[in-house]
Amino acid sequence: MTFNSRLDTESEKKLLKLFDPNVNFRLLYKGSHFRFDISKLFEICSEQGSFILIVYFEKYIFGGFLKKSLPHSNKQVEDEDAFVFSLRDMDSTATRFSVNKGYHAFHRNNYSISFGNCLKVAASKGEFHVDLCSTCDFNCPKWSRKKQLCDEVELHRVQAGDLLPGPWRGLPWTEANRDELRKNLVSYEPPIAELTQVRVLLLGPAGAGKSSFIGSIKSALYGHIVNLPGIGSKPDGCIKKLKSYPIRAEKGGQPIALTLCDVWDLGDTEETGLSLHDALAVIKGHAPEGYKFQSGMPINLSSASCCLDPELQDKIHCVVFVLNARDLHSYGESLVKMIKKLRREISDLDVPQLVLLSHVDEVCHAVNMDVRYVYTSRIVQKKVQEAASLAGVPVSFVLPVKNYMSELTVNRDNDILIFSAVRQILYAIDDTFEV
Structure with a gap:
């Protein structure tokens, strides 16, 4: 992999606490690396197992988790374990809540992906915009939640129990x-x-x-x-x-x-x-x-x-x-x-x-x-x-x-x-x- 996550160590630790023990993230897609091409996201990440989508702003992190795989075609997905989350700053803890009842847990089409009615990430002209539901407690200020241009978008596979925080043997991969x-x-x-x-x-x-x-x-x-x-x-x-x-x-x-x-x-x-x-x-x-x-x-x-x-x-x-x-x-x-x-x-x-x-x-x-x-x-x-x-x-x-x-x-x-x-x-x- 030739690109690195924007997620710093402390923020990663906070997000990991949202899951059961022994869960690790593996970066599959980084928007800026692929010129914010959402079709590339679908190509690389479909059917790769449980995943977490992270969107970055200057001081905020939002995202969603789906226990099921990202579907390879346009469809709606039911998943009782799906949730959305937010992380406001370095001094706060990550918060999560289930996808709103009455909506499908996840939906994708050719230009966007949505976690229920809570969070929507849409691609347009080489950029990603984010819509947040006004009734969801994302623990952020009362700024406009519609079509906010984000700084970065990443998709990580959530690997339950596969990987340790560090290697148990060292070997330079160069x-x-x-x-x-x-x-x-x-x-x-x-x-x-x-x-x-x-x-x-x-x-x-x-x-x-x-x-x-x-x-x-x-x-x-x-x-x-x-x-x-x-x-x-x-x-x-x-x-x-x-x-x-x-x-x-x-x-x-x-x-x-x-x-x-x-x-x-x-x-x-x-x-x-x-x-x-x-x-x-x-x-x-x-x-x-x-x-x-x-x-x-x-x-x-x-x-x-x-x-x-x-x-x-x-x-x-x-x-x-x-x-x-x-x-x-x-x-x-x-x-x-x-x-x-x-x-x-x-x-x-x-x-x-x-x-x-x-x-x-x-x-x-x-x-x-x-x-x-x-x-x-x-x-x-x-x-x-x-x-x-x-x-x-x-x-x-x-x-x-x-x-x-x-x-x-x-x-x-x-x-x-x-x-x-x-x-x-x-x-x-x-x-x-x-x-």
Whole structure:
């Protein structure tokens, strides 16, 4: 969003007191930014959920709230929760009262929007005029209430419980930070001389987003969406290969010092997914590239294809559990026990472990609309805490991400979130080798 609200912090706090707890505003439309074009207001704000319309004068703020969405066409709306409000000056409190009985709560046409008969905002020749009902107690002086030219008009979505007053993690959403994160990834060097590549293993249940994360990193680096080919599943889903993905700074370029590894999904049982034995064999470097995992047939370490004495460069240097924020409550008890058992075994190998929490945009509407709200979202914060409890790791070990799934182009803010997750993975590897 490239424009800021005229609403100062103190006035916002007073307006927030008109609502139930845990309500936040998100600015969707600012009149002066869009040349007071009311058609643009309808285009941007229709069907966006509960909203508050605010009109500004020199010393006064008036407005109205509708719990229902702004309709996308000319119509009247009934809403028992609709109200209008006023805020006279910095020293007063905001007052509210229900829309007059006997009138529809809200009405819009091509040129105006009205809250009952209390407040009407109409557009004319690039300006907004306001009519206030003479019988409503707006707590303002007895000046003319008809067709008063206002200084500014804003429409905010009212997001009940979605956003916190401030971020619970800091992350600069700037082009400079994106460039710095990308540069640090491309120029990364392993912490010890005998390693030219660090290998990161992604583990998680089906649909968690392991392959999508790999594709998202490539997309963010290349500057366009990368669609990875299938990674070797049979139609019945019983076989999957160990697949390593060297990461390149640009398409066709030389690999950087990071390789991501994908394997068979974790299942509710060892018969329906990757077994503990096979996972540890991969982490220890015994499993060969392209190994096909099969239910009931664990990796035979005495096989000629297996590496009995792997070098450090053959091993996994960090394990990342990928969990789907939408599915945390539906993961079965056996899957959770499997993850925690894997965690204990991997800890004994002194391999760092993190959790990648995917699909956070699908559990929070604000994040779906703008990924920059990810660390201000109360819902995402709760999901991160749940994922930490499920996996048995500190909250700081859980990294929320939004993978590129349906997009046709990359964007700066999503790149920043992806690159920052990779940075934490590389930090974990470096810190482990320093111990």
